[in-house]
Amino acid sequence: MMNKKSYLTYSIVQLLVASQLLAPLSSIAGISNLPPLVKANVPPxxxxxLDDSGSMMFEVMPEELTPTGNATTDGSRTDMFLYCNDTCWVTRVFPSPDDVYNVSGNGNYSSNLETVVGFSDNITVARWRSPETNKMYYNPAVRYDPWIDPASITASNPYGNNMPNASPTAAKYNPVTVSSMSTATLNLTVEQNYDIHSNKWLNDAANATTSTPKWTINGVADKTKFYPATYFQYNPDGLTTCNTSKLSCFKRIEIKSGTTLPAKSAARSDCASTTCTYDEEITNFANWFQYYRSRMxxxxxxxxxxxxxxxxxxxxxxxxxxxxxxxxxxxxxxxxxxxxxxxxxxxxxxxxxxxxxxxxxxxxxxxxxxxxxxxxxxxxxxxxxxxxxxxxxxxxxxxxxxxxxxxxxxxxxxxxxxxxxxxxxxxxxxxxxxxxxxxxxxxxxxxxxxxxxxxxxxxxxxxxxxxxxxxxxxxxxxxxxxxxxxxxxxxxxxxxxxxxxxxxxxxxxxxxxxxxxxxxxxxxxxxxxxxxxxxxxxxxxxxxxxxxxxxxxxxxxxxxxxxxxxDAAAVATSKNTLDIGLKLYTSTYQTADWSGRLEQKSVDLSGNIKSVNDWDTDTKIPVPASRKIVTVNANGKGGTEFDFDNITSGDQTIMNTAAAAYAPAYTVYGKDILDYVKGEKSLESKPFRTRKVLLGDLVNSDPQYLKEGKDGGYIFLPTDIPGKTTYSKYLTTKKTRAATVFVGSNDGMLHAFDATADANGGKERFAYIPKAVIPFLHELAKPNYVHRFYVDGTPSIADAAIGSDSTKPWKTILVGTTGAGAKSVFALDVTDSSTFDKTNVLWEYNSTVPAVDADLGYTIGVAQIGVMRDGRWVAVFGNGFESTSLKAVLYVLDLKTGNLIKKIETGIGGAGTPNGLSTPKLLLNADSTIKAAYAGDRQGNLWKFDFVTTGTAPSMVTTPGLALPSATPLFSAVDSGRKQPITTQPQIYPHPEGGNMIVFGTGKIFEDTDAATTDKETLYGIWDKTTTSQVTQSQLVEQTLSASGKLYQVTKNVVPWATKRGWFMTLKVKSGERVVNDPIIFEDQVIFTTLFPGSSTDLCVIDGLSTTLQISPLNGGALGYQTIDSDGNGVVDASDTMASGIQSSATFGTTIIRMGNRKVKIFQADAKTGTVPPSGKDAKLSAAIPTVRLWRQLVGRQ
Structure with missing residues (x-):
């Protein structure tokens, strides 16, 4: 199965960030390690x-050198595959007993295909017994491993082990015999005196003239002597005058004790020194004889x-x-x-x-x-x-x-x-x-x-x-x-x-x-x-x-x-972001081998995606020695190269123990597993899992593009916060840096790829391996690998004045999460990704480092970056799911050091009510400092966390008179007594009477049984008047959703703000419809993409549906103007039906671009085809253009 997601950069349009598909979350039974909506693969x-014709018994190759007439000429002929006096073919290099392959008759192909080439110093013998010309013959540069032993294959060893090495003193003609097949052996270490019997030798020792046939057949009673372990080395001195018709260009080698053997090749890993010993070489020859001698x-x-x-x-x-x-x-x-x-x-x-x-x-x-x-x-x-x-x-x-x-x-x-x-x-x-x-x-x-x-x-x-x-x-x-x-x-x-x-x-x-x-x-x-x-x-x-x-x-x-x-089926997920450069970044995965691909595609000026990509990452990851892979130090501070000697002794023990499971078939060590993770291909299949490409599956981590980056508005900072006066210069400076795209992968790494348009596009710049996933990396090498997540969270990137140079304090910081892969958050300095090294690793905070933290769960959400009023730059994130405490907690960490500033507990959660906090949304003051954060939890609560204007730590807004842990949320989403989980990031829209509308939806898709549930979920808009009073369901006005075919209609009921605090809309057109993507605020609209997973058990059917709704964030009602190209003519005008939504096959991720004349394109990845339709969906905005003040409010300021 394949997954696609996209990330757009677009130069001449305004933009908003779309929603991500939430990764599989935790349940009391354990977090899911499979992508959402993925059905079981349909194996091909x-x-x-197999060709079982008689020629498969031949011990010579290639066959195109076979002459078309008699081989009755003199020794100057250069044919390898020989006829003899019109009565025989020379097909063998060793005399064969009867019934080696149990052919009917005397055990050989036919009476005229029995002849064996000799062993004397003759050009014919040299060519037949040299791998230079006879590709079937023994090649000392090749290691000949025995066949895979079927009996050794087990559930824990699905690749199996080799059969035993052949015995040089009793090498079998056929290693597996049944019924009447011959069990004969040959001693390869002594001279043989072989009775001809039904075998016939080519009389290569004949000293006939050119007028006498050179190739004759010896009599039945004859015997011939030969030393079996013999081969001819072609042109050992590297002479330019050599060719395969000259006997002088071949050197006879007999593998005997005391014989000086040629230097070994790199492939001869069975030899301990630079030259193979007699025992090593004769064993290799015996393996060739027993397991590889013939075509069959x-x-x-x-x-x-x-x-x-x-x-x-x-x-x-x-x-x-x-x-x-x-x-x-x-x-x-x-x-x-x-x-x-x-x-x-x-x-x-x-x-x-x-x-x-x-x-x-x-x-x-x-x-x-x-x-x-x-x-x-x-x-x-x-x-x-x-x-x-x-x-x-x-x-x-x-x-x-x-x-x-x-x-x-x-x-x-x-x-x-x-x-x-x-x-x-x-x-x-x-x-x-x-x-x-x-x-x-x-x-x-x-x-x-x-x-x-x-x-x-x-x-x-x-x-x-x-x-x-x-x-x-x-x-x-x-x-x-x-x-x-x-x-x-x-x-x-x-x-x-x-x-x-x-x-x-x-x-x-x-x-x-x-x-x-x-x-x-x-x-x-x-x-x-x-x-x-x-x-x-x-x-x-x-x-x-x-x-x-x-x-x-x-x-x-x-x-x-x-x-x-x-490619058999495709599910697409994404948070797609428009930014700069007319480029689209699409990430995919394939469940057949859990590989991933990142592609760059161009977007034309009409907003259409070009069909051919600019580059992809399939061949752009360097060889291990050239890769720059780093991790964090054991204490969670600063970086180090990802080498075996640099990981903790505990992690080394885990890898060494895992490597021991491959014995006795293979000798591998923990370092080999680490090298495999770094991309060493030579370890694949012998004994580790084979990989088509090195990049692992890209599932829930959305690609993030960085060049100029976003303007954080920090010219508005208070004068007492460093960096205010230098930010404008930094905005200019960073325009010249090399473009990079970041994405987390389930190969254990956050990758940084070159996003330039030249030949280096798609090449990996560096990779970071979080410490929290190192104990699980050995699982990637298992032949029977069962998918799990590693670095599956979406990184967040922002500017921050945390540099030590007061004249140049500005840096660009990436804060990443491991998503469902581990309980971890990390920070990297990505100011200049082209020069990134271990010194740019800032910190990692996980559930065990710097100390055991029972509140940190799987960090599914996206960390937010900002500055508090006291001047401290911070990373703010929800604790995620399946923490040891099962609570819902907001974390505030020092962005520079990773030290914990504050954990704000909501007081709701525990063994009976497992909880966790999703991605927060920051509300900014007019001076770009953090004013508050909103976040939802699994128990359906919408929380507001106040970042006070004094120098004290942030706190949670509570109802007057109530103290923790009896805190009251701003709102609780409940349907008929059932708590509706909030698993997406709430969005902020300014209310004309002050305060803000907090807009969100409910639903989840992270447990195996979720797709079949028919629970009712709801869209909400809650007015936070900045007072501390809690909003209740009775204070909300209901908007109703209905459908006519694929078009959805929404009512436009008035919300009397004097008595009401918002609106709600129940998703009841299709039972089980839900919101698992972040809503998008775009000018005067909020865009929801819902999901109805479908219930078909047919693995060939992806029957999910989605509805794209464009409604008012203020009252949740219809917008009052045409927004959707209902007739499909590419233009939104008065001829289109007045509708608020349109149904499609299941989609994940939404990207919006403005095309001019109030027209927009909505791009969504189709779960059925796994593609982003190149032309997108045509839609329209209102005639009014938002004021600058409104636009600033839309991005989070007030």
């Missing part, structure tokens, strides 16, 4: 089709490791190209321990028949399998259980086809003949009413029929489930646009082992598309047809020239499938 079906052994090695590395979020099936009906294993329910073991055991134990390469029929058989809609087919949620109503229509389907050869012996499939890429497809209609029709165009069409590419196109362009109507045509298209199909279809990923076509997929696609190149005839160039098949089905082709490349290709295919599956 991945079928793996290498394919099993790479396939087993690639699939063992997969999480349970795949549904895997298995087949071979020569199996009747292709299917060997049905698609599993999920790839859990049992199914993964079953897959590996089946992969390792399959017999290799004496057969050809019927690729077309195999792909057709798989396509027919995916058309099966019965309870035993691949669509069933649980195989052969339940009914067909359990099937999920949005499930994606993939076939990974692996082959070492060219299709043959298969006709043209079964009934799917024709030129399917050369004719137009049918018009398809999606569940959302969108249509698509394939038009025969290049590079897909080729003018030839009955090819592998045609069969692949057939199962892409045609609907696999014609029994499902358009309502179920909801397969998610790929986010990159490569696969636009929303109907049920099959995507092919093809992997060629040791085969190469005439076209190069890396460079020839553009020429095929333009027509400057054409597809060659498929019957003569089947490898190009393999690429063409992947292209037609919107998959990908991989060409693997050696066993390691094959393993890498298979991993890449599986990673791409996981990435596409991560």
């Amino acid at each position: 079906n991945v079928f793996y089709t 052994l290498s394919a099993r090695a790479g396939s087993g490791r690639a699939f063992a590395n997969q999480a349970s979020t795949l549904r895997v099936g298995f087949g071979t190209i020569n199996t009747t009906g292709t299917k060997v294993l049905n698609v599993s329910d999920d790839f859990d321990v049992t199914n993964k073991k079953n897959f590996l055991n089946t992969l390792y134990q399959r017999k290799v028949p004496s057969a050809g390469t019927p690729l077309r029929k195999a792909v057709d058989d798989i396509g027919q399998y995916f058309k099966d809609g019965t309870i035993t087919g691949p669509w069933q949620t649980k195989y052969n259980v339940g009914s067909t109503s359990d099937q999920l229509s949005c499930r994606q389907n993939y076939n990974i086809l692996m082959t070492d050869g060219y299709w043959n012996n298969d006709g043209a499939g079964t009934g799917r003949t024709g030129d399917w890429d050369g004719k137009n497809g049918n018009t398809m209609t999606s569940s959302e009413g969108k249509t698509y029709k394939y038009t025969a165009v290049k590079p897909y069409m080729d003018g030839e029929g009955d090819t592998l590419a045609d069969i692949a196109m057939y199962y892409w362009v045609n609907d696999l489930r014609t029994d499902w109507l358009a309502a179920k045509k909801n397969v998610p298209p790929s986010r990159d646009g490569v696969d636009p199909a929303f109907w049920q279809h099959l995507v092919q990923y093809t992997v060629g082992l040791g085969v190469k076509g005439t076209l190069d997929p890396a460079v020839d696609l553009a020429a095929l598309t333009s027509g400057t190149k054409s597809w060659p005839k498929a019957s003569e160039n089947q490898v190009d047809d393999l690429w063409h098949a992947a292209l037609n089905s919107r998959g990908k082709y991989f060409n693997a020239g050696n066993p390691q490349a094959f393993s890498d290709a298979l991993n890449s295919a599986l990673n791409e499938i996981a990435a596409r599956s991560g």
